[in-house]
Amino acid sequence: MTSQATAVASPSAAEGRLRSYLRLYGTLIRVSIMEQFQYRAANYFYMIGMVTEPIIYLVVWSTIAREQGGTLGGYTPELFAAYYIVWTLVRNMNIVFTPFGWEERIREGTLSAQLARPLHPIHYDLGFFAGWKVVVIVMWIPIAAALFWLFQPELHPRPTQIAVFAVAIWGAYLIRSFLLWILGMVTFWTTRVSALFEAFFAAELLLSGRLVPMTLLPEWAQTLANFLPFQWTFGFPITALVGPITDEELFVGLAAQAGWIVFGAVATWLIWRRAVRLYTAVSG
């Protein structure tokens, strides 16, 4: 009887819930867009400082490609240029709440205010950063144009590639949001976390495609990376647009992203429940 009753009641309840979530995200995103457009200059300094990193990689790897007679592992200097220019957008999509921020959240008590709200605090982070991304994408266009002009990349994506890329950058955003939330929550157990975080970022740099396209890594490193989420946040979205990539690989990639998103969401939820219990214990 009861199961039947819930079965009848749930569609409309679920629908209502979904609608209020959508409204919440709509508002969070709008607020953050307006907020971040005010800090245009600050955002630009930040983005220009960030562009140095891919330019370094681009210069190093295309120099090597030229010295090796034009290509390195199938990458020409022009293909490297495309890879690292798309990299700048993917990197911006990848900026989420930093794990270093948790110490302040816990110490300053901002977390207590969030706990009083009826929704899981991750929604506020996801909404805020998603809105910022919209600003970032708009501001990125002139930077990308300048880089195109300077480095003359070779970029001819198929329509499917463009479509998958548009989805994959948001998949990457979600995966990295969950990952860094999980990492940041370690702060609940110990505050001596910075070395751990640095080690995590070093592993990510090497095994994600951020430093160099995945196919240029040694065999064993590629195998290792297959067990880790990192490549789905950097290498996959970039390669999805830049190629060379088959349709099959595109869909396998999207499926892998979906898998890691589910894993990340569940893990975040589980760890958060334990962490919060600890937090109340400390302050109580």
Add this chain to the structure above:
Amino acid sequence: MRLTWQFLRVGVMNELQYRANFFIQLLQSLVAIATGLIVLALVFDNTSDLSGWTRPQLLIVMGVFTVMGGIIGFVIEPNMGRLMSDIQLGTFDYVLTKPADSQLLTSIREFRLWRLTDVVVGGVVIVWGAGQLDRPVGWLEGVGFSLLLVVGGVMIYCFWLLLTTGAFWFVRMEMMQELFTGLYRAGQYPVGIYPGWLRVMLTFLVPIAFAVTVPSEALTGRLTVGLAVLAVVFAAFLLVLTRLFWRFAVAHYSGASA
């Protein structure tokens, strides 16, 4: 000079209270250098030299990059950060009322002792790289290297102080630090590998070439006398410019209370 020594002593004593931070910082330095070494290994998996720089030579560049980063983190960055927040909060007035040279005072108030782990770790990498060079390092090269390292540090200091002094007029300058940190990374490789426009930027606009590449060239015996002289002249020029700009800025400083 005595003033500098006193400030250094107090700063160091302050830092010695937090000994656990030493291990954390050491661990961070090691992670950073390990990452750098892996990247170099990847590069030299694919090639035997990068624009004429061999593996041991690039090791030296990385070591110098790390040492210079440690010096920046030890004294330049904390003092410039303090100056900037002083200007924002209005507490900069107190510095001006003290009976010592204001530029000297703003440059020696804070020290992050543990950032010197980068100097040690980077030093080890330099020695290691130098040991693998085809020809041994002569004493002339050693002296030139040490001298140019100091000259490079002076240039970075001048550059940063010039930027921070801009905060007298534009209060929100934190992003400049972000920008500098981003640009400084380019020093991991000799600036010669970058395209012309970027090389000029990294030499004269942001003096990273002088801070990292030139001392490394001295140690690997690639440096021409002309370039060494240019480095010293440019550093002197920057010092004078910074001094003049500082005087000008302080004269026009109206304080938070005004």
